[in-house]
Amino acid sequence: xxxxxxxxxxxxxxxxxxxxxxxxxxxxxxxxxxxxxxxxxxxxxxxxxxxxxxxxxxxxxxxxxxxxxxxxxxxxxxxxxxxxxxxxxxxxxxxxxxxxxxxxxxxxxxxxxxxxxxxxxxxxxxxxxxxxxxxxxxxxxxxxxxxxxxxxxxxxxxxxxxxxxxxxxxxxxxxxxxxxxxxxxxxxxxxxxxxxxxxxxxxxxxxxxxxxxxxxxxxxxxxxxxxxxxxxxxxxxxxxxxxxxxxxxxxxxxxxxxxxxxxxxxxxxxxxxxxxxxxxxxxxxxxxxxxxxxxxxxxxxxxxxxxxxxxxxxxxxxxxxxxxxxxxxxxxxxxxxxxxxxxxxxxxxxxxxxxxxxx
Amino acid sequence: xxxxxxxxxxxxxxxxxxxxxxxxxxxxxxxxxxxxxxxxxxxxxxxxxxxxxxxxxxxxxxxxxxxxxxxxxxxxxxxxxxxxxxxxxxxxxxxxxxxxxxxxxxxxxxxxxxxxxxxxxxxxxxxxxxxxxxxxxxxxxxxxxxxxxxxxxxxxxxxxxxxxxxxxxxxxxxxxxxxxxxxxxxxxxxxxxxxxxxxxxxxxxxxxxxxxxxxxxxxxxxxxxxxxxxxxxxxxxxxxxxxxxxxxxxxxxxxxxxxxxxxxxxxxxxxxxxxxxxxxxxxxxxx
Numbered sequence: 001x002x003x004x005x006x007x008x009x010x011x012x013x014x015x016x017x018x019x020x021x022x023x024x025x026x027x028x029x030x031x032x033x034x035x036x037x038x039x040x041x042x043x044x045x046x047x048x049x050x051x052x053x054x055x056x057x058x059x060x061x062x063x064x065x066x067x068x069x070x071x072x073x074x075x076x077x078x079x080x081x082x083x084x085x086x087x088x089x090x091x092x093x094x095x096x097x098x099x100x101x102x103x104x105x106x107x108x109x110x111x112x113x114x115x116x117x118x119x120x121x122x123x124x125x126x127x128x129x130x131x132x133x134x135x136x137x138x139x140x141x142x143x144x145x146x147x148x149x150x151x152x153x154x155x156x157x158x159x160x161x162x163x164x165x166x167x168x169x170x171x172x173x174x175x176x177x178x179x180x181x182x183x184x185x186x187x188x189x190x191x192x193x194x195x196x197x198x199x200x201x202x203x204x205x206x207x208x209x210x211x212x213x214x215x216x217x218x219x220x221x222x223x224x225x226x227x228x229x230x231x232x233x234x235x236x237x238x239x240x241x242x243x244x245x246x247x248x249x250x251x252x253x254x255x256x257x258x259x260x261x262x263x264x265x266x267x268x269x270x271x272x273x274x275x276x277x278x279x280x281x282x283x284x285x286x287x288x289x290x291x292x293x294x295x296x297x298x299x300x301x302x303x304x305x306x307x308x309x310x311x312x313x314x315x316x317x318x319x320x321x322x323x324x325x326x327x328x329x330x331x332x333x334x335x336x337x338x339x340x341x342x343x344x345x346x347x348x349x350x351x352x353x354x355x356x357x358x359x
Numbered sequence: 360x361x362x363x364x365x366x367x368x369x370x371x372x373x374x375x376x377x378x379x380x381x382x383x384x385x386x387x388x389x390x391x392x393x394x395x396x397x398x399x400x401x402x403x404x405x406x407x408x409x410x411x412x413x414x415x416x417x418x419x420x421x422x423x424x425x426x427x428x429x430x431x432x433x434x435x436x437x438x439x440x441x442x443x444x445x446x447x448x449x450x451x452x453x454x455x456x457x458x459x460x461x462x463x464x465x466x467x468x469x470x471x472x473x474x475x476x477x478x479x480x481x482x483x484x485x486x487x488x489x490x491x492x493x494x495x496x497x498x499x500x501x502x503x504x505x506x507x508x509x510x511x512x513x514x515x516x517x518x519x520x521x522x523x524x525x526x527x528x529x530x531x532x533x534x535x536x537x538x539x540x541x542x543x544x545x546x547x548x549x550x551x552x553x554x555x556x557x558x559x560x561x562x563x564x565x566x567x568x569x570x571x572x573x574x575x576x577x578x579x580x581x582x583x584x585x586x587x588x589x590x591x592x593x594x595x596x597x598x599x600x601x602x603x604x605x606x607x608x609x610x611x612x613x614x615x616x617x618x619x620x621x622x623x624x625x626x627x628x629x630x631x632x633x634x635x636x637x638x639x640x641x642x643x644x645x646x
Binding site: 054056057059060062063064065081084085086087166173210211212213221224225226342345346348349350352353354356357358359 | 391394493598605614
């Protein structure tokens with residue numbers, strides 16, 4: 001036994017008698033390696049950490065009730081609807097001294113979907129855009145092609161040229177349709193049937209050139225060179241870039257927020273109404289909001305955070321990457337999702353099925 | 360005591376089939392809502408009156424959109440073709456095991472069961488590694504010079520058939536083996552003595568005697584294959600249409616538990632009707 005682990009046990013020992021539990025349900029690949037161990041060592045709380053890779057699965061669990069989780073991380077537009085169903089308890093700010101570290105401007109944007117910032121604390125922020133294999137794409141589209149635009153995939157001519165090296169789209173009707181609407185110059189949050197038809201038409205025109213629709217598989221495939229372009233989440237694509245660089249396989253991945261803009265999203269820490277250990281959940285949120293803890297997570301997962309005090313602690317390569325921390329001019333063109341009406345969700349899913357299967 | 364033993368399977372069926380089926384049936388005639396759980400209650404007390412709202416609209420909805428009919432048909436087709444392939448592959452294997460010397464027979468049976476020692480999910484994931492563009496199959500073929508461009512195998516219907524046949528083949532082999540190993544070898548000798556060629560013997564003696572095994576194996580492959588979700592989701596392409604993924608969409612993307620429940624109820628009926636019919640035909644033949 002090393003001296004440090006012995007020390008950790010000695011420090012933790014006095015708390016062991018009143019050991020707390022925390023059941024934390026987070027996205028996969030979305031935390032620093034030492035976040036949980038540090039929190040456990042410091043507070044003596046025993047953390048059960050569990051992961052998911054789709055908002056829909058979390059939502060189904062939450063709506064069924066009695067999940068046993070104390071802390072979950074749905075995306076903002078999902079959290080909004082779940083809160084409406086009465087799934088969450090309000091965040092008690094008196095238990096979170098570090099609450100003031102949150103950037104008020106970001107909290108204002110978030111409050112559009114979480115009135116008064118009642119139920120959620122931003123965990124990380126993401127954008128949805130194209131990530132690609134630089135060599136394969138320039139080889140097929142030519143040196144002077146504009147690869148900072150959504151036309152890299154939404155222009156059928158480009159998609160056709162990239163079909164042989166593999167294009168993957170997110171299997172998410174919400175995010176893909178919003179991107180198509182935005183590219184067409186329409187309101188990305190529109191629920192208008194005519195707009196949906198136009199967006200589906202655009203997606204249908206590139207459909208023959210799409211290899212697959214999936215929401216996490218593209219990370220490995222991009223890194224290994226099995227596909228050359230994926231529409232995905234910013235940090236996931238940057239993790240693929242990182243993995244490719246680590247393996248030294250010569251694959252060079254790039255993520256850009258296209259000049260037409262992209263969806264800006266928030267994943268939110270929220271506490272279920274029936275959480276068995278709400279105190280532990282609040283304690284973890286407070287721990288997370290320490291600038292050095294938040295910064296370490298951003299460094300590990302390549303996502304931006306909403307902690308104003310953490311920004312200067314984030315590594316330079318992450319903080320200055322415009323794909324992670326978009327500059328002011330880019331930020332102006334970004335849009336957020338809104339929760340859909342049930343009727344629109346049905347129309348959207350139906351359009352998505354017909355896009356994928358032709359029925 | 361004997362009555363208790365006889366009641367056990369019924370209790371099992373009641374607890375793990377009938378009760379969940381009734382719960383599903385009850386959700387399928389409800390209406391979706393933004394609530395926890397996300398559908399409206401069936402019974403409501405208002406002004407001292409108990410009212411029950413039955414909403415059959417979900418079933419009418421399934422009939423109106425051809426998507427559902429096509430998904431059921433496509434699932435049945437994929438399951439039927441997979442069952443046939445598994446039968447054609449599994450029969451000779453089961454036959455060879457049944458005819459093998461006793462010592463080797465146990466080893467061969469062991470080899471059939473061996474894949475179950477690893478998780479089903481891991482084995483399907485392993486196929487992704489084998490079939491992908493940069494995978495083992497393509498690399499070997501490229502190295503041998505058989506092809507000069509990687510074949511697109513993953514994310515096709517072919518990969519789905521491969522996955523289903525691979526996964527369910529043991530369920531075909533085991534019941535076939537059970538009937539074939541019990542078959543009396545003297546019957547074959549008698550047929551040969553009377554001048555029947557091996558092919559005739561097989562068609563007139565072996566095959567008819569092994570029909571119970573053929574039926575049991577086919578059921579064990581066909582029924583789970585119809586509702587298969589994981590294999591098409593991991594190996595299939597976006598165009599692979601199966602009722603499992605339609606159900607997923609209703610439940611997770613549309614959050615419409617009532618329609619999802621209706622899809623599931625119809626699937627049970629689609630499966631139960633032909634099987635009951637088959638049983639009846641079988642019973643008639645036996646009597």
